Amino acid sequence: xxxxxxxxxxxxxxxxxxxxxxxxxxxxxxxxxxxxxxxxxxxxxxxxxxxxxxxxxxxxxxxxxxxxxxxxxxxxxxxxxxxxxxxxxxxxxxxxxxxxxxxxxxxxxxxxxxxxxxxxxxxxxxxxxxxxxxxxxxxxxxxxxxxxxxxxxxxxxxxxxxxxxxxxxxxxxxxxxxxxxxxxxxxxxxxxxxxxxxxxxxxxxxxxxxxxxxxxxxxxxxxxxxxxxxxxxxxxxxxxxxxxxxxxxxxxxxxxxxxxxxxxxxxxxxxxxxxxxxxxxxxxxxxxxxxxxxxxxx
Ligand code: XIL
Numbered sequence: 001x002x003x004x005x006x007x008x009x010x011x012x013x014x015x016x017x018x019x020x021x022x023x024x025x026x027x028x029x030x031x032x033x034x035x036x037x038x039x040x041x042x043x044x045x046x047x048x049x050x051x052x053x054x055x056x057x058x059x060x061x062x063x064x065x066x067x068x069x070x071x072x073x074x075x076x077x078x079x080x081x082x083x084x085x086x087x088x089x090x091x092x093x094x095x096x097x098x099x100x101x102x103x104x105x106x107x108x109x110x111x112x113x114x115x116x117x118x119x120x121x122x123x124x125x126x127x128x129x130x131x132x133x134x135x136x137x138x139x140x141x142x143x144x145x146x147x148x149x150x151x152x153x154x155x156x157x158x159x160x161x162x163x164x165x166x167x168x169x170x171x172x173x174x175x176x177x178x179x180x181x182x183x184x185x186x187x188x189x190x191x192x193x194x195x196x197x198x199x200x201x202x203x204x205x206x207x208x209x210x211x212x213x214x215x216x217x218x219x220x221x222x223x224x225x226x227x228x229x230x231x232x233x234x235x236x237x238x239x240x241x242x243x244x245x246x247x248x249x250x251x252x253x254x255x256x257x258x259x260x261x262x263x264x265x266x267x268x269x270x271x272x273x274x275x276x277x278x279x280x281x282x283x284x285x286x287x288x289x290x291x292x293x294x295x296x297x298x
Pocket of ligand 1: 043044126203232272
């Protein structure tokens, strides 16, 4: 096929991108997004600060713009994200203890219920592990409510939208290391105790080299029976970018439960990684060598 989405679909996978509501008036951007991608993530518009700016008052206007555009154009949606230490509204940042735990569960319940039936997979919890080389939980106000905050969030999400796949999502978990092993152990524990988890998202914000055990890491999670997805892929531009994009694509295709890949933006000029030029289209919307490399690998 001649587009990323259609080619991925021939392999039983999806190929997605992140969309920013503020760019939806840009026709070059929207033309590429509509043509190439069949899974859509809101870059910021479904996060906690966007959806519950003051406690108990929910706003879905910008999330809806993205979700409705995606669904009306035959695309699926990854929900991002219900629980995260970052991009919390101010009122939540200053909360703690059981009041915060209750507010978290209410947030998960309200947002997942609002979007029930419209979301293919939710990143229920984002970035809950530290980068300390020991696989510790990240310290945060949410973590300080008790170590069971993650499973509580997953249970609330399942109750609110039983049809959505529920994912844990993180970065620096792309190779086999202390952090990814801690996530692996959590997922194995959740599966053994019946905590509802269906998928693991690997953000894959990559530099100029790929961990040698990238595919083996995806495989070990897949072997636990969960789907694996590359959820925020972008690769620093260097001599190796196109080749790395091909390797990442091939790794996903080689893992049975790797169901899809999402790149974190459309053009280099849309990327959150200023100056890295990490995406598949240049600032003018032209296909880069990395694009052709992905299309050929699919
Ligand atoms: C980033 C967005 O791309 C930026 O626009 C925003 O300013 C900060 O967040 N991990 C995640 C994403 O899970 O939500 C982040 O997105 C990038 C890192």
